[in-house]
Amino acid sequence: MVVDIAALRDFILVVDAGSLTRAAALAGVSQPAMSQRIAQLEAQVGHRLLERGPRGVEATAAGLELYRGAQQVVRQVDRLAESLGSGIRDIRGAVSVGLPSTVAPSLVPALVPLVAARHPGIRLELFESMSGYVEELLGRGRLDLAVLFRPDATDRPGEVALYEEELFLVTGTEVDPATEPASAAELVDRPLVAPGERSNLRHLVERFFTTAGVRPRVVADVESLAAMVRIAQTGAASAVLPRSVATAFTGPDLTLRPLRPAVRRTVAVCTAAEFYEPRVAVLAVRDAVVDAVHHLADRSAWPGIAPVRR
Structure with a gap:
């Protein structure tokens, strides 16, 4: 069986778009x-690769199998073309990077100029969303790199641990001026806003409470970090956030209370190693991500993070 690379690209585009019309456009x-x-x-x-319905198209079981394999084939072809077209000192190509919403505002302003200075031939494609969706896209081979949350600082295949950070209960100071650690039992009746279920932050909030045998009182799922902070500033509800996010917005003062027991998470930069060997350009951007994190931490420009030192 001989399949044209262009046909595989078209098929990937249709599956991602969920519509023949959108993919054609x-x-x-x-x-x-x-x-x-x-x-x-x-x-x-x-x-048959696609099932057509009133809401668009979805891949069949055979289509999903081809989709996964096509991702790898197309990436490998792109990697080969890039390798043939440039030398190590002239690294070129597009590199797609997925970033959780709690990471992007601090990292992106440092990462973009660093990559531009080191590798002018690399074009960054930056995607910001909730962590669960970013991880899903990396798992489908749609991203070259992703910054993701991991249970500890252990380097796993295709991953480099970046930093650790603590999470805090964030509330308007006029409503809750206390600064001592807060337990789940104490907060059981506290109204909270949190991201949806795809978010690592939501998982940590849920686990903090369920470990203590209680349920959090989440009054709204809020996918916008800015909105979560604004709600906390009004005192209508609290949020659980890292220090860097809670201190990034202007407006009424906020109180940050540590959680008891402390809730920490590790952040790592990951490649889609199960799909393909990373291209030279991808590895160059991964190194830039690591260096950008350390540069920001060394200048105290990213509050609340503790870099994983090598």
């Missing part, structure tokens, strides 16, 4: 032309 072709390309690919592989 992104590819700059007509919808009938895109449909014909997918039909030809299905004929080549001998399986």
Whole structure:
């Protein structure tokens, strides 16, 4: 069986877009032309790859298997083309990096100029979202790198631990001026706002309370960190956040109370090692991420983080 690389790219685009029409627009072709390309690919592989419905298209079981393999093949072809087209001293190519919303505001302003200075031929593609979605995209091979939360500072295959940070109960000072550590039992009736279930932050909040045998009183799922801080500033509800996020916004004063027992998390930069060997450009950006974190910490420009030293 011979499958054209362009056909695999089209198929990946359709699955990601969830719509033949949207995928056609992104590819700059007509919808009938895109449909014909997918039909030809299905004929080549001998399986139906997409199920069409009122909400768009989804991959079948065979389609999902091809999608995963196609990710690896296309990335490998891109890596080979990049290697043939540039030398080690002239690293080029696009590198997609996924960043959780609690990390991006502090890291991106330092990372972009650092990569530009070291490797002008690299084009960064930065994606910010809640941590669960970022991890999902890395797991599907749609990102080259992702900054993710891990249970400890142990380096795993394809990962480099960056820093550790503590989480705090954040509340408007006028409502709660206390600064001593707060237990789950003490906070059982406290209204909280937290990200949705895809977020590592939400998982940590839930575990903090359930470990103590109680349930948190989450009054709203809020996917915006800025909105969470604003709500805390009004005193309408508290939030659990790292120090860097809680201190990044102007407005009414906030009180930061440590949690008892303390809640900490480790942050690592990860590659999609299970899909393909990272390209030279990807490794260069990974090194820049590590260096940017250490530079910020050394200048006390990222409050609340403790870098993992090598």
